[in-house]
Amino acid sequence: MQGIKKRLVGSYLLVILLTVLIMDTFLLLGVRQYYYDNVQDILKKQAEVAGSFYGRYLSDKDLAREAGALLEIFSSTTAAQVQIINAPGVVLADSQGAPTAPNPLFADTQRALAGELGQWQGNLPVTGEPAMSVAYPLKSGAQVVGAVRFVTSLTGIHGVVKNIALILIVTGLLVLILATAVSVLLSTTITGPVEKITRVAGEMAAGRFSARAVKKYDDEVGKLADTLNYMAEEIVRYDQLKNQFIASISHELRTPLTSIKGWAVTLRSGGLKNMAELNDGLSIIERESDRLTLLVDELLDFSRLSAGKITLQQDTVYLPELLDSIVKQLNPRARRQGINLLCETPQDLPVVKADSNRLKQVFINLLDNAFKFTPSGGTVRVSARAGDEQIQIRIADTGNGIPQTELPKVKQKFYKGTASAGSGIGLSICDEIVKLHRGQLIIDSAPGQGTEVRVILPL
Structure with a gap:
């Protein structure tokens, strides 16, 4: 089974590795393109200046005779190789050697002889080293009589790019090492508390409920x-x-x-x-x-x-009739205890869909509790009223009341208050039966002021 710590560290490292790879790739490509664009811009400007110079001052002279002079002028201001090429494509002058015919595959020369600025990048045929060139047409009036070509090696730029790539790789490795340490530390802060909680849960599962989990972070x-x-x-x-x-x-x-x-x-x-x-x-x-x-x-x-095995046998129930019958059934007990039992239910109450036997069980249980805690001479009152969507039955007594500390617990299973005399499950059963009817059982009480229980049922 793979632990959370391994998955967290693996996930962190994968995200960081991908991020470093993507950033290094884009940075390297950006740096390379930046250098290439700079070299290309310089060659373009030099070629344009040379072409403009020829067109302004030497366009009326023969290119073949002036090739040497032009080469000397143009090569004096640049470190690039300079070539003077005539219209048929013959190299008239070359700053790096004897005149030779250019490779016809050089696209920059062909475009320059066609009257446009030409660019080329690739490997030189003889040496195989990477190079870049720009050619510019030499015009006499509207006629192209030749071209001037500037060629520079990219070996130095490649070296710079390689050094930058090496720096980026080393930096990326350092970032990965640091990220690994941070990932392990972060995952430990997560998995450490989880492991402790797991051990505590194991102790609880073994029955040692005195064990407690330590809360280290508020998360x-x-x-x-x-x-x-x-x-x-x-x-x-x-x-x-x-x-x-x-x-x-x-x-x-x-x-x-x-x-x-x-x-x-x-x-x-x-x-x-x-x-x-x-x-x-x-x-x-x-x-x-x-x-x-x-x-x-x-x-x-x-x-x-x-x-969860109790099912309701629901039918139409007329509450005034049900409550009257319950009050009549319990009247003898009320008289024996000297309690005044009153029933105040209007006869125009709407009917409800409910299990009459279960409701009777609830009301008898609630009245039994009221009788237990109401002294002789007290009053137990049963009343009901209807709203738009629900009907509310109230059973109120003038008994001892329930302490406020016990009131939230009286409906809990097995709970017996300080003055309870029953099994401790009667109110819990009543609450569950009312909930099965999609209703509520609400208890309000105060010591010395009696208790009121409200049973709320939906219409």
Whole structure:
């Protein structure tokens, strides 16, 4: 497996290598062209001056007789080879040797004899060295009588270009070496924290959630470290809540089981003296059995919700009728506890598409919580109102309220507040059921001022 460090260093070096190659190539080509253009411009100016001089002062004289004098004049001001060529293409005078016929392939001579400035670049036929030449027509009036040709070697320029190329290559290598060192350093600053985070993640995977990733930089890797640490803290917290939940459920199950077993043993022993005691015992067994059934149902619902296996049996639900039936069902309990239970739902509420049994489960659970924390003489009020796109059901009590530090956590799984007396999953189940209806469950409370729960359902 190729590591991130190798890929980063390789990517950096590839980009830098390509950049150096492209820059060196363009620089070298630019320098070469610069020197060539300079030489060409000088030869052009010299040829134009020579042609202009001939046309102004010697155009009425015979070119063959004046060739030597012209050669002496033109070669005295330049280091280039100078040739005087007549109209048939014969070299009349040459500053570097005996007159010879020029190579007919030299395009500059042909163009000059045709009356235009001619240019040529290539290798000389005899020596093979690189050269550049410019030829200019010599005119007598409108007639071309010959040409003057300036030829210079490019060997020196090639040497300069090679030296510059060597400097660029050495500079490029130094840049690559420096870039390699910088790339390794930069990649280490990236991969180092990642490797540490990976080791910490491995420890967490092995169950050591006390391990923490060190945040070195406030960047994406730093955010990853923060996220990993937060995840570990959440796992530890949920593990603690789970243990508390298991202990709480064990206690909740043990209490009714103890009562049922105690009365079962009493009934079996025949120690009851009258029917009143017998009926009391059977009633206790029935109530405790109901408590066990409720706890088991809550656990089953919680398990199904966690596994995503609960499906809603949605139908048209008329909320005033549903809420009225729930209030009637819980009125006896309210009277026993001395609580004033009120239902204020207008009869013109629109219908909603929902699972009536699940909504009933939610409302009964919320009212059960309200009864648990509302003292005798208090009030529990159920109300509802409709908006343009949603309907809102409120269950408000005048009970003890919830501390502000606990309010954000009461809907979390397994959470039990300081005054909680249930399994710790009731509100979590209610919240999940409301979410399945694409709604919201919002809790507002203040200590000593009661609690208001709002169930918001879309129309």
